[in-house]
Every structure is written in structure tokens, then in C-alpha cells.
Amino acid sequence: MSKTFEIIERVGISTESTNDAIRNVIEEAHKEKPVAWFEVTEPRGRVTQDGKIEFQVTVKIGRKLS
Amino acid sequence: MSKTFEIIERVGISTESTNDAIRNVIEEAHKEKPVAWFEVTEPRGRVTQDGKIEFQVTVKIGRKLS
Amino acid sequence: MSKTFEIIERVGISTESTNDAIRNVIEEAHKEKPVAWFEVTEPRGRVTQDGKIEFQVTVKIGRKLS
């Protein structure tokens, strides 16, 4: 019994929180194809021109290959 | 003057947020024996069958050896 | 055309959340000199004497050298 999964890497962005950035990425990827698991690899960010903190979170996503 | 600490590793789970997952682990470990410090090592997660994002956060916990 | 940036490292502390700890650091550094980008490198913490969880988040901050 053998199955194969793909891992894709996405970056989510949010001015709310790192969790919100993760949710944005996962929900979008889940609509394309069901997400099995994810791994948060690199929380970064910047300050926007109007002074807001923007969180940019890199997420690795595992999905079953159809 | 010499003291020794143990480090244990736990995984907390929450569908709310990564902070909530950390709090669950720390509060539970703190009840057993006072927690001196902790380190978050690996934020992961999955999508549950009813479509919720579940955060799984690995935490290393330092506690004084009695 | 050539520009140079400095990277400094700070630790923010908050009993609210890791995002709050990051915001504290970035907002303070941004007042000194505009923050271009940041990177979260090491979420740690401790339990305070009155039993609160204190998040300590190490942040690398990039700012344009004037």
C-alpha cells in the first residue's frame, strides 16, 4: 500500500497577525486541493508606507497527489 | 554553587492560534512542576475533517530537577 | 546604483502574544529609524513569578544606513 503527496511552498501576508497570514495561505490552497498538513518555515515582515506592520509567513503545504 | 535543569519536549494543539497551542502546553507542564523557561521549535499543523486549521506547536520546556 | 542596509537584533517581550512582542520591538526600532524589513528568529519565553506566560521574541531588523 503506497501513496504519494506533493509539498508546495507559499507565502501568506497579513497586517493582523502571523496566524492570520497562515490562515490566508492554507484556506486558499485548501480550495484548490485538500491540504493534509502544513509547516511554518519563515516568519518575516516589513513596515508598510502608512506605518503598518505586515507579516509575511512562509508555509510548506502537503497535499495528496491525485 | 550548582543547579541542574531538565528539558522536556511537548506538542500543544489548538484550533485557535499558535499562542493558544503554546499556552496549553506550558500551563499543563507548569501544573506538574514549575516551568522555568520554554523555546518554540516547530510550528506545524493540519486541516481537520470539518475544515478547521489545527495548529501543532512543539515546545521545549526547562524545569528545575528536584 | 548601490545602497547599504544595517541589520540589528532585538528581543521583544509581551505577556499577551508573540505578535504583540514583535510589534513592541518593531514599533520602538521604527521610531529611531524607519524599519525596512524584519525576520523573526527565535520565539522563547518563561513563566513569571505570578504565573503569567511571558513571550520573548528575537527579531532581526533591516534599516537603511543613512
Added chain:
Amino acid sequence: MSKTFEIIERVGISTESTNDAIRNVIEEAHKEKPVAWFEVTEPRGRVTQDGKIEFQVTVKIGRKLS
């Protein structure tokens, strides 16, 4: 003279062995497009409900971009 390759990431699963999990991933990816090289990045696993050890091996695969 210049050529470009893509790197994709897959997870293979097998209850036989880690080598078997690698073979499953490589053979499947090779059918889609010839595999030039691969790199094994993360051997993990779980115990299935009927008590079998399931190996889950993450493999990075390099293939020539057509």
C-alpha cells in the same frame, strides 16, 4: 550554454522500508518527466491503526525544465 532545472518536493509512503518509500516517489515522478537527481530530506513516520510502522519520506526531485 545554459540549462534550467526545476526542483519539486514529494512525500513517499511505505510500510515496507524507507527505500521503498523513496522508490515509490521517484518512480511516479519519473513517469511524468525524467528525474535527473533527488535528495532525501526528512524521514518521518507514524504507527497505523493496525499497528504497522508507516515510513513517510520527503524527497526533493530535480528535473529538466522542457
Added chain:
Amino acid sequence: MSKTFEIIERVGISTESTNDAIRNVIEEAHKEKPVAWFEVTEPRGRVTQDGKIEFQVTVKIGRKLS
């Protein structure tokens, strides 16, 4: 809804193969308490006095805290 897992670290040894070393560790830990997942972190080994190759595999094991 919140659950907590412990992560323990064990080293399995086998003169057969790395898979055999992993199986030895997992099966033994599973008898004590059901193993949820595992991660292979450090394959090492030595040559025994009678010239056999001994595989020593470090495995991190996740188990539900009861």
C-alpha cells in the same frame, strides 16, 4: 478543544539495517504507550569487534500524554 503530546528521543541499534533499528525503537516505545508519529534525526553507527556494521538511529517519538 486542546490536546497535548510528549516527544521522547530514543536510539535504536541493529546490525541488519537502519529500518530495523527504527522498528526496534518504535515497537518498544509503542508497547509502553501508543506512538502517534516519529521522526528520524541522526543515523550513525560503528564497526563492532567482530567486523559487523552496527546502525545506531536516533528517533524522536510523539505520544499522547495521558
Added chain:
Amino acid sequence: MSKTFEIIERVGISTESTNDAIRNVIEEAHKEKPVAWFEVTEPRGRVTQDGKIEFQVTVKIGRKLS
């Protein structure tokens, strides 16, 4: 306000220089879809049969998901 980026991984090859290998990869990927940023992860290479040094540079590329 929320946006999502994809990260893809490519390997560029050049007998000129590592910069040339990076340029080959970025220019090709940019033609498909605009490249937002890139990260150089693994400079390797080989000596070709006619004795030339071939640089093989792995590049992670961030592009806006359309």
C-alpha cells in the same frame, strides 16, 4: 488586506559564473510570471568532460499567485 505568493525552486547552470547561473534562472522564470524576490540556496557544480567548471545554483523564487 491579504495576498498570497508561491515559492518555486529552480537550478540554473552556467560555465561563466554563479551570477550568470542565477540570471539564467531568474530571467526564464520572470518570462513565465513576474518574479517578486529570490533566494540563493545551494551553489554546487561539476567539471565537464572537456575540463570546464560548470556552476549549478539552486534558487528559490517568489511570485505572486494570480
Added chain:
Amino acid sequence: MSKTFEIIERVGISTESTNDAIRNVIEEAHKEKPVAWFEVTEPRGRVTQDGKIEFQVTVKIGRKLS
């Protein structure tokens, strides 16, 4: 022929030296159960209120499971 070892993680503290901090941890752990090997993973420290340098050394310890 198969044997299993546990790996535990401890932090030793000393105002003398990092070696002294390692010795404190190993000697204490060895009294509980014979130590097979150890690995020093993270030398840290702090300055105490009376101005002494305190070394805090994290040590991974391998011991035979009985």
C-alpha cells in the same frame, strides 16, 4: 541482537567554567542510571546580580533503557 537507548536533555549551571557545568550534569545523571555518551548542544549564560558569569550548558545524554 538489538538494544535501545534513551536520550534525555539537561542543563548544567556553574560559575566556574563550561566544563564544570557539563560535569555537574553528567555526574548527577550518571548516579540515576549509567551514562553511555553525551553531546553538548547549547552553551549560554547570564551575569548574576553580584556580577559573576554563570555558564548554562545544555547537554544531551544517552543512557541504556533497562
Added chain:
Amino acid sequence: MSKTFEIIERVGISTESTNDAIRNVIEEAHKEKPVAWFEVTEPRGRVTQDGKIEFQVTVKIGRKLS
């Protein structure tokens, strides 16, 4: 006989090459105070609005504390 050095972290930018980005950083830092050694830690970049590749190279610089 004892001496102390500081390590600072800077990012150099160039649309020519990674070497040029390193040179920009080192030459600027050297004018402030003599540079003893440096270490290149993270080659990244972006594509500028007029389609040029911009190299951004993070450099750690060691300088004698005066």
C-alpha cells in the same frame, strides 16, 4: 593578552553581481573603522520595476573594538 572584536551585520545591494554587493558593504564599513574579516550569510535579491536583477547580500563584518 586579550582583545575584543565586534561583529556587525549589513546588507549590500548591486545590480551588477553578488561580488559587487559584497564590495559595496565592505568598503563602506571599512571607511568607518578597519574591517578585520567578513562572512557572507545570505544571498537574496529581487527583480526591479525596470526588469533588472538586484542582488542583496547579507554580510557579517568583524572589526576591532577601539
Added chain:
Amino acid sequence: MSKTFEIIERVGISTESTNDAIRNVIEEAHKEKPVAWFEVTEPRGRVTQDGKIEFQVTVKIGRKLS
């Protein structure tokens, strides 16, 4: 009482399995000089022209300096 060991790095190749690739390297190095211990650092591979999977395993080998 003081002894010194050398560490050398070798790559073993096998179309059978990663264990077979490790055995090839260790047995060959052991014939030259007794191998004290080894560490597996990087499992990679390629698909050969006749479609076989070739495992390439990097092994660090410790041997007593004579």
C-alpha cells in the same frame, strides 16, 4: 591519557538500497584502517540511463590516527 582520531568523508553508491551504499563505503574504508564510528550525512541519488534508482550516501568516518 590522550588519543586523536581523523574524520574522513566518503560517498557510497548502490542501486540496491541506502544501507547497501553505506556498507560499501564502510567496508572499503575499514580495509584501509579500522573504522571506529560513522555518521550518515546526506542521502541523495539519481536515475540511471537504464531507469534504475542509484542511491548516493555521504558518510563521515572516524578512524584512530596511527
Added chain:
Amino acid sequence: MSKTFEIIERVGISTESTNDAIRNVIEEAHKEKPVAWFEVTEPRGRVTQDGKIEFQVTVKIGRKLS
């Protein structure tokens, strides 16, 4: 309640021992501003022209921002 710390990086040098090199760095930094904690990141060294071993130890130092 929120506080911010700076992290600076220094290299201490000693022909006595690594502990001595650490002490040199910490004591000097502590005179400028109280040191809260430190982390030893990279023990290196060289052989001096008169044949002495010189230890060069990189230390990350956390201090409260005033």
C-alpha cells in the same frame, strides 16, 4: 507591560582557554551596559606565530535597551 532588549555580537580572544575568551568579552560588554544573558555561537581559533593556540569565541550578548 513591555520591555525591549538589544542583542550584540562580539568575539573574545584568549590564549588561555575558551572560558577565558568568553569572560573577556562579557566583562568588557558588562562595563558599557549590564549584560542580561549571552550565547556562545562559534568557537574558532588559530596558531600564533610563536606557536601558541589562540581561542576566538563569538558571543551573542543580550542587554536591556535604555
Added chain:
Amino acid sequence: MSKTFEIIERVGISTESTNDAIRNVIEEAHKEKPVAWFEVTEPRGRVTQDGKIEFQVTVKIGRKLS
């Protein structure tokens, strides 16, 4: 079918560029024995007494064991 490769580690030096430093190392090692592949692991450098930037590049080199 089984073959074994050695991996050696060298540092190349050049005041021209990192590519030039790599070429120096590879060409010298290739004259001794054919180089199969190489990996660039650690670009460092210093400023020479006459103010030139000297690049020091560590390269791992794979060569077939004869």
C-alpha cells in the same frame, strides 16, 4: 555495481571574485585527480593590509577513489 568517492575540503583565495577563488581550488584539485563535483560551503574573506578585499571560499570536492 558499486563505486566509492572521497570528499575533501579546500579553501580558495582570490582578490578578484568568489568565482575566481572557486576556480583556483577546483583547477588545482583537478590536476591531482579528476574532480567529479563540488559544493561551495562558506564564503568568507578579509581586508588585506593594502586595503584589498580578499575572498576565501570553502569548497567540498568529490573525487572517485582509485
Added chain:
Amino acid sequence: MSKTFEIIERVGISTESTNDAIRNVIEEAHKEKPVAWFEVTEPRGRVTQDGKIEFQVTVKIGRKLS
């Protein structure tokens, strides 16, 4: 102007201290060929049969190729 260095890896052993283990390795390697620099990569150890702590320190050594 171009020079090449070799990097070799050795393990020193001492029941006195980690510094003593480093000294043993460097002094021995220096007698064979002058040591330019060294890097301490992995402090480990074991408890000997008569209950002594034995430090085993892995050291990378740079020496000019003649």
C-alpha cells in the same frame, strides 16, 4: 595572487577538559604541517568504565597546501 588551503577534520580526546582535547588535536596536527586556523564543531563525550568523563571534541583544521 592565489593560495589554496586544505581543511581536515580531527577528534581530540581528554579526560581533563574540552580545551585540553582541542590542544591535543591542534598540537599534533601542527607538528605534521603548520595549522593556520581551526573551528570547533562538535563537543561530545562519554563516561569511561572507571567513571571518568571523557571529552571528545571535533575540530576542523585549516592548513596551507604545499
